[in-house]
Amino acid sequence: MKVSDAATPSANQSQPGKTALRPLDIVSRGWSWLFLLLLIIFFSITGQGFLNIFNFQTIGADMSLVLIMALGQTFVILSGGIDLSVGFVMGMASVASALVMSRIGGGAPLFVVVLAGLAVGLGVGLIPGLVNGLVIARLRVPPFIVTLGMYGIARGAGFILSGGQPVSVQTNGIGQIGNGYLLYLLPDGRLSFFHLPSNLQGVRPSQIVQLLPFPLILLVIVVLICAWLLSQTRFGRHTYAVGGSEEASRRAGIPVARHTILIYMLSALLASLASLFGGEGTILGTVIGALIIAIIQNGLIFLGINPFWQFIAVGAVIILAVLVDQAKKQLVERS
């Protein structure tokens, strides 16, 4: 027997082009790249100094925060879920790590302060991820509801931790981490790693060539790790599988609940990592809240969903969020 299209041409003809790549597929997969290309062309023509390697590395550093969070979101969305809480999880983690760093204070060496801040930030950030995962996987509450709830909880927790005030860290050189460059090239040919040379007489700041900002380096590392995780490991394969069919995954012996929990923890971990470049977490958290919509759109593209549905999805998400917000206010007023 032949289970193939060739054996029964009639079966094939009833579904023409089923295996061929349709033009719409190409458009739906490539439209974001096309848009990006058009944007670059547009800005290169209209904006002076846009088309420039230094500007591009600035763009890279600027987007590192959003992109690192979007990477976590990619795993969540591929697995069929959504994580609306990442913005405020990031804010909460950044407040926690800033608090620890300011408590340890100026006396301790820089790397101790940074390591402590990093450990606490990532550790605190993992908690909402774990709770999200547990409630979604074990109690079967829809991810949209759970992470919307966590969005409020993490926001409040961040405010409580900081007392509503910006937390400042006094340790010398801490600003270098978010804003520093790997390489500094001076006009006289001198090369310096990590920080500016002390002797800068006769050098105007505009003459210094700054290469490879730290956030961009971290971004590239995290992107590479995530790409490897998704395409090469069992974890990545199971992420696709759970997103494809939870039931089929369960029947194939994949520990679906455990995997779901891990994915939400990864999402929260990456959000906390992004907080390293945050600074004032609470304000940025608000900004990120709006950016989530953009991330959703991006994720839908990864899922291969017809782009026209994204307008509907984003619109529905906004309406739902407003509805929930209103219901919440009414409840408060009544009580």
Add this chain to the structure above:
Amino acid sequence: MPDVQPILQVKDLYKRFGGLIAVDHVSLDIYPGEVIGILGDNGAGKSTLIKMISGAYKPDGGQILLNGEVVSFSTPLEARRRGIETIYQDLALCENLDASANIFLGRERMRHQLGIFRVLDRPYMLRESRQVLDQLDIRIPELRNPIRQLSGGQRQAVSIARAVYWNAYLMIMDEPTAALGVPEQLKVLELIRTLRNQGVPVILISHNMQDVFAVADRVIVMRRGSKAGERNISETSENEVVGLMVGAEYTRVIKKIHDASEEVRFTTHDESE
């Protein structure tokens, strides 16, 4: 085949849901390379019977013997580990993954990278998938495409290939052709014959009597939770099997109506509910 040991023996299997006795002391034997059809009206208990064999339900009484050994499964996964594979009409595959990823789903082959990392061994899985698909004479044009791009019959074939690859002793197919068009149904029936020729016994649950008569060696008819009868396909007729399905008291009526109308089966179905 009395001198050969049955692969699967079911003895006095019993299951009730509250006051309803869903399966009432049913016994059956299945021998290597045999295709058994299970026929019965809706609510006759065939699904419940199969779910006990595949580990989805726990029996309230009776025994299941696999190769002469008493087994008890609390999940379908346990049954699968012992070689009892169930093919469902849907929900069994991840349509966003390719055929090879589906065949190795949950049992991925890994290799070492740089000595420390364990990564998916794609070339191995692709090679093995191609081999098992060839063995079953299943042709899939591009193995790397997500299976959502395949036809329903090809997807069903991938499920079956997966079961064969993981050394299924016994294949249970629950309405494998229900969601398929006619040409695709024929392909799946051909695949069942291929399995039989390779010595894998198949239990085929179907509403479609033509399917069962086309591929089964033996048919077991369920009625109201009990085994109404068991016949070799070569020694029975569709009329006799319908008689067993709906019960003796209706057999005369059926014959009468059959002469009058082509819709005989639907009419008697309603009366028997």
